[in-house]
Amino acid sequence: MEHTPAIAERSSDRQAPSFLEEADDEPPDSSEVLRHPQASSTPPMGKSAKNGLIVRFPVSRTTATNPVSRMFRKRFFPKVSGKLWNDWHWQVAHRIRTAAELTRYIPLLSKDEEQALYQADIRLPLAVTPYYMSLVSPADPDQALRRTVVPVYRELIRTPGEADDPLSEEAQSPVPGLVHRYPDRVLLLALDFCSTYCRYCTRSRVVGHGALHPTRTRLERALTYIESKPEIRDVLLSGGDPFLLGDDRLEWILCRLHRIPHVEIIRIGTKVPAVLPQRITPKLVKMLKRYHPLWMSLHFTHPDECTPESQRACSLLADAGIPLGSQTVLLKGVNDTVDIMKNLVHCLMKMRVRPYYLYQCDPISGSSHFRTPVETGMEIIRGLRGFTSGYAVPTYVVDAPAGGGKIPLMPDYIIGREGRNLVMKNYEGNRYQYPNAFCDPI
Numbered sequence: 001m002e003h004t005p006a007i008a009e010r011s012s013d014r015q016a017p018s019f020l021e022e023a024d025d026e027p028p029d030s031s032e033v034l035r036h037p038q039a040s041s042t043p044p045m046g047k048s049a050k051n052g053l054i055v056r057f058p059v060s061r062t063t064a065t066n067p068v069s070r071m072f073r074k075r076f077f078p079k080v081s082g083k084l085w086n087d088w089h090w091q092v093a094h095r096i097r098t099a100a101e102l103t104r105y106i107p108l109l110s111k112d113e114e115q116a117l118y119q120a121d122i123r124l125p126l127a128v129t130p131y132y133m134s135l136v137s138p139a140d141p142d143q144a145l146r147r148t149v150v151p152v153y154r155e156l157i158r159t160p161g162e163a164d165d166p167l168s169e170e171a172q173s174p175v176p177g178l179v180h181r182y183p184d185r186v187l188l189l190a191l192d193f194c195s196t197y198c199r200y201c202t203r204s205r206v207v208g209h210g211a212l213h214p215t216r217t218r219l220e221r222a223l224t225y226i227e228s229k230p231e232i233r234d235v236l237l238s239g240g241d242p243f244l245l246g247d248d249r250l251e252w253i254l255c256r257l258h259r260i261p262h263v264e265i266i267r268i269g270t271k272v273p274a275v276l277p278q279r280i281t282p283k284l285v286k287m288l289k290r291y292h293p294l295w296m297s298l299h300f301t302h303p304d305e306c307t308p309e310s311q312r313a314c315s316l317l318a319d320a321g322i323p324l325g326s327q328t329v330l331l332k333g334v335n336d337t338v339d340i341m342k343n344l345v346h347c348l349m350k351m352r353v354r355p356y357y358l359y360q361c362d363p364i365s366g367s368s369h370f371r372t373p374v375e376t377g378m379e380i381i382r383g384l385r386g387f388t389s390g391y392a393v394p395t396y397v398v399d400a401p402a403g404g405g406k407i408p409l410m411p412d413y414i415i416g417r418e419g420r421n422l423v424m425k426n427y428e429g430n431r432y433q434y435p436n437a438f439c440d441p442i
């Protein structure tokens, strides 16, 4: 018996649609624009070394040094080759860690900075990579990047409502260095070491104090805890900065997590692409690719951090199939305007980093000079939503004190109701009525 397909193939489906047959109006293909780079509507950012064709985001896989950092290297490290400068081990070994070292690059400290640097009881140590220092203004104490890494006296003053551990992470740590706040995910602090210390760090009670080592015993306890909780499907590896571990040690942790059957995804939280982009090497990303699904939360604060070096680092990660999101902390005098934030999110989008969260700065001890009112954050979101791509608008969140978790905050677009209609205003402030579906009272 002849087999009859359940759905007979219609004769018209076998024929090409008629518009494809019109030879004089063929659909375009990419070869034309690639042959004629000037035809591209996107401003070219460089050339592919291989064939001279212009592609959209070509980034050198070897080195890419911005002119400011190059001049800085020539001035302060004239005997250091470009190759050595781009070695992350060299960058870490030559971090600026003392007041005396700092004055070599910033000869005239402000009074506020001087007082802080010569105080013995500053909580968070000073450390800045030479690369990041090259982006810091020696002349302007109010420059955004300088404010984020150079201590000031005000960070010694604790104001009401502030605490060393405002998110109660310690109380939610079943084993040292593991925070279990949400039912299905945990935060694993790999180490307490960072290449550059951010003055507003939520974990300033821990980082840089040498109390949280990546020892086998501690990590085994954390892994055993994760293994014993089948509800944990997502592990965020953070610190300190996990990328300050060598490739082998980092791989040991990733491999162990990857082997736990109920751990579905691993995330890494890092500021390395902004402060030590040299750490993102082809060898590292080759290793990371083995542990998919792997996600990454990067920490960018200001558009000045989006250099060719950072772009190269993000490209290597994105090319390895790692989804990249940025967690940006809202900081007074650093990024608390719509213009700066819009510039930052646009830079991030071009680096293939999705602006993910905008964090209200946590009330850690000595943070009053960094904290803005919550209304500032909402105004920034209002200034982004509708005025730029939806992908570029982060979710603004407050991490609730005492471990309540992240609470999203949105400007209010609902004005009220008229009958069944919802009255709303759009991003331009114009009123619209939406016929809301009727909801039967239960």
Ligand code: SF4
Residues within 6 Å of the ligand: 193, 194, 196, 197, 198, 200, 201, 202, 203, 204, 207, 239, 240, 241, 270, 271, 299
């Ligand atoms: S990189 Fe992260 S953990 Fe390290 S000091 Fe900055 S905010 Fe804190």
